[in-house]
Amino acid sequence: MSLSRRTMILGSASAAAAFSLLPPSTAMAAEPAAIIDTHQHLWDSKRVKQAWLESAPEILRATYGPTEYAAATRGLSIRTVYMEVDVVVEDQNKEAVYVVGLCKDKAELTKAAVIGGHPASPGFAKYVESHLAGGFVKGVRQVLHADTTPAGYGLADDFVRGVRWLGEKGLSFDLCLRPSDLADGVKLSEKCPDTRFILDHCGNGDPKAFHPELAPSEKPWHEVDIWRRGIADLAKRPNVVCKISGIVARAPKGWKAEHLSEIVNHCLDSFGPDRVVFGSDWPVCLLGAPLMDWVTALRAIVAKRSAEEQAKLWAGNARKMYGLAGI
Numbered sequence: 001m002s003l004s005r006r007t008m009i010l011g012s013a014s015a016a017a018a019f020s021l022l023p024p025s026t027a028m029a030a031e032p033a034a035i036i037d038t039h040q041h042l043w044d045s046k047r048v049k050q051a052w053l054e055s056a057p058e059i060l061r062a063t064y065g066p067t068e069y070a071a072a073t074r075g076l077s078i079r080t081v082y083m084e085v086d087v088v089v090e091d092q093n094k095e096a097v098y099v100v101g102l103c104k105d106k107a108e109l110t111k112a113a114v115i116g117g118h119p120a121s122p123g124f125a126k127y128v129e130s131h132l133a134g135g136f137v138k139g140v141r142q143v144l145h146a147d148t149t150p151a152g153y154g155l156a157d158d159f160v161r162g163v164r165w166l167g168e169k170g171l172s173f174d175l176c177l178r179p180s181d182l183a184d185g186v187k188l189s190e191k192c193p194d195t196r197f198i199l200d201h202c203g204n205g206d207p208k209a210f211h212p213e214l215a216p217s218e219k220p221w222h223e224v225d226i227w228r229r230g231i232a233d234l235a236k237r238p239n240v241v242c243k244i245s246g247i248v249a250r251a252p253k254g255w256k257a258e259h260l261s262e263i264v265n266h267c268l269d270s271f272g273p274d275r276v277v278f279g280s281d282w283p284v285c286l287l288g289a290p291l292m293d294w295v296t297a298l299r300a301i302v303a304k305r306s307a308e309e310q311a312k313l314w315a316g317n318a319r320k321m322y323g324l325a326g327i
């Protein structure tokens with residue numbers, strides 16, 4: 001089914017449900033008034049060390065600070081939640097101090113943060129607690145999608161204990177998993193029912209899995225079915241939210257909005273309008289496109305959904321989830 005036909009059916013169905021008494025034109029959203037980017041990275045190798053960056057593509061090995069972000073988002077009404085950048089353990093504290101300082105500065109676009117941390121490490125609770133003053137830190141992430149992470153790592157007792165503790169503190173945990181490990185995410189969310197999980201990057205869906213014709217020589221990261229099932233199962237868990245982000249970084253050259261639509265629509269349809277948030281994943285998105293191209297593509301993909309659903313995706317859900325009233 002083509003993109004236009006699919007979105008037309010989905011869009012008209014959801015719009016009709018939400019706005020049955022309104023003329024169709026009312027349900028067609030204009031450009032979103034406000035955006036909360038729930039996945040903004042900032043980095044400077046002079047400040048912190050990111051070992052993974054040393055072998056990353058050249059475009060990522062530059063300095064990406066607030067000034068560069070402001071330039072990349074010029075013209076948008078945007079505020080952000082900083083996302084940790086997988087610095088070396090010794091620099092985790094320094095990274096957290098930096099970003100909390102940024103959040104305190106009212107002139108900055110960054111209003112809240114998800115800091116890096118290792119839930120299984122002995123000093124985890126003490127470390128996180130030392131950054132909670134002011135209420136800017138909303139959650140923690142430890143990426144689990146790297147090749148070096150052993151299978152089942154996130155289900156070990158010590159890890160689970162740390163993630164449960166986050167829930168007790170009202171903090172969330174960001175799940176960044178290999179698509180083949182989404183089932184582990186389900187198990188972890190069951191073991192920690194009082195912790196809110198945010199699934200990063202549409203569960204790391206790979207557009208090449210859906211459109212192998214765009215990059216015939218590249219092997220997609222996963223099979224379509226395992227990802228589809230993982231998303232559907234995670235969506236059944238009430239304590240999991242899906243972040244619509246990240247997929248652009250894996251999109252092959254020449255991609256268009258329609259090549260991302262299966263991933264986005266499966267996430268939106270599975271999680272529903274109240275458990276999805278937008279993220280840019282800047283500057284990692286630059287591997288596939290400038291931030292503005294991702295925003296434009298996502299606007300096109302969701303254009304036929306109701307204005308209310310769109311506003312929730314772009315900002316409303318994040319505002320509520322992170323307690324960012326007035327932003």
Ligand SMILES: [Zn+2]
Pocket residue numbers: 039041083281284
């Ligand atoms: Zn990221």
